[in-house]
Amino acid sequence: MDDVNTDFSAWMRTQNDFSGGERAYNKIDENGDVYRPVSMAWPNKKKAPADYFIPLIHPVTGKPCPVPKRGWRNPSATMEQMMKEGSILFGEDESTIPNSKYLLKNNMYENIPSLLYYGGSDTELLSQMEIPFDTPKVVSICQEHIASFTETDDIIFDFFSGSATTAHAVMQLNAEDGGHRKFIMVQLPEKTEEQSEAHKAGFDTICDIGEERILRAGKKIKEETGADIDYGFRCFTVDSSNMKDVYYRPNDIDQLTLEDYTDNIKEDRTPEDLLIQVMLDLGVLLSAKIEEKEIAGKKVFSVQDGYLIACFDDEVTDEVVTAIAKKKPFYAVFRDSSIADDSVAANFEQIFATYSPQTVRKVL
Structure with a gap:
């Protein structure tokens, strides 16, 4: 096999039409498969986990081989499987760090080389x-x-x-x-x-x-x-709904637990949480402009210059509802438990019918 590999390597070096990647496959094993040796060292700067530092035992000397400074590329289970498949190349003795065997027949198709010849990190x-x-x-x-x-x-x-x-x-x-x-x-x-x-x-x-x-x-x-561009951004975390289960599964609630659901919104949710849910439900972009305003002492969210107006404060009065209706938003959203009393609830629809009948009203 030594003579075969010597001749084959010499022949590969003369093939000027081959790419560097193709000429790298300059070895032949005992099965007649063309291959190239590839390092199995951990590729990142950060040190690998402990499982990636288990030494390989040389099949002839029975002694452990050196482990790359930052560990192996693969965990121990993968290395064991590669050993069984004969995919690891050992040196003459345990003094050499083993490489992996890349067979040409398993790597006949490769990605198009990058047009940007740059490597490294920032x-x-x-x-x-x-x-x-x-x-x-x-x-x-x-x-x-x-x-x-x-x-x-x-x-x-x-x-x-x-x-x-x-x-x-x-x-x-x-x-x-x-x-x-x-x-x-x-x-x-x-x-x-x-x-x-x-x-x-x-x-x-x-x-x-x-x-x-x-x-x-x-x-x-x-x-x-000095560019005058938008440098702003918003951060969101994926979470469960703001609404208690009664909002979605009322048939599962019995009389004994009914008092727990007088407010259908989870206790730990903020007005901002509710606003984001409303924006998602109504298809309003999360990048839309949001302004906080005060109307009759209540915090009000105005989204996209009044396209959506929402108020989730407690004790919302006729004055607040009327002020919002007069702004004629496309959507107006309130929290059901925030309405001050039955009188405000009774007047709610009439107020909008008077000042902005086209507004789509929603109550959480």
């Missing part, structure tokens, strides 16, 4: 912004992709936002070309490790890191470019 940029995060995506590369594949009014969605590099890139691009792109970042609230720099800096979750990064990126871009 660690230095985030360090300057005092945002601790391992291997962040590169803002300039994200920005170039966004510029290539989107229009200036598009919404860019990132389901694995991490440190929110995509949001940073969107704002940077808008500042440079005057676009009005919006971004939606989605990230699980993964906890930061207690010994990590992020945790020490006060970031409990990756979401906290992303939120702070967007704030600092917006400030940085504004200082550097």
Whole structure:
């Protein structure tokens, strides 16, 4: 096999029409399969979990082989399966770190090579912004992709936002070309490790890191470019409904528990929580302009310049209802338990019929 591999490797080096990736497959095993050795070292800067540091036993000497400094690429169960399949390449003895065997027949089709010849991360940029995060995506590369594949009014969605590099890139691009792109970042609230720099800096979750990064990126871009763009954003957390079960399943409530549902809204929910639910129910964009106003001593939300007006305060009077009706919103929303008394409830429809009959009225 040594002579075969020597001849085959020499032949591969003469094939100028092959790409570098193709010439890398310059070995042949005892089954006649063409392959190339690939490192099994953990690829990230952050150290791998303990399960990724279990040494492999050399099949001839029976002694443990060295483990890469940051651990293996795969957990121990995967490594055991690779051993059974003969997918691990050992050296002559245990002194060499093993590699994995990539068979050409299993890798006949590869992704198109990137047109952007750049690798690495924006660690230095985030360090300057005092945002601790391992291997962040590169803002300039994200920005170039966004510029290539989107229009200036598009919404860019990132389901694995991490440190929110995509949001940073969107704002940077808008500042440079005057676009009005919006971004939606989605990230699980993964906890930061207690010994990590992020945790020490006060970031409990990756979401906290992303939120702070967007704030600092917006400030940085504004200082550097002076661009008059929208730097604002809102943070939302996926949660259960604001409404108690009686709101959706009244048939399941019996007489003994009825008093628990005199208010059909969960006790820990804020007026802002209710407003977001209403906006979602009515199809109003969560990016819509929201203003807080005071009418007759009550806090009132005006969404999209009065398109939707909502009041969830207690003791709502005829005066409040009348003032809202006179503004002629498309939607007017109140909380059922907030109506001051039966008189206000009786007058509610008549007030709107008088001042704004076209308004769609809803009560939670």
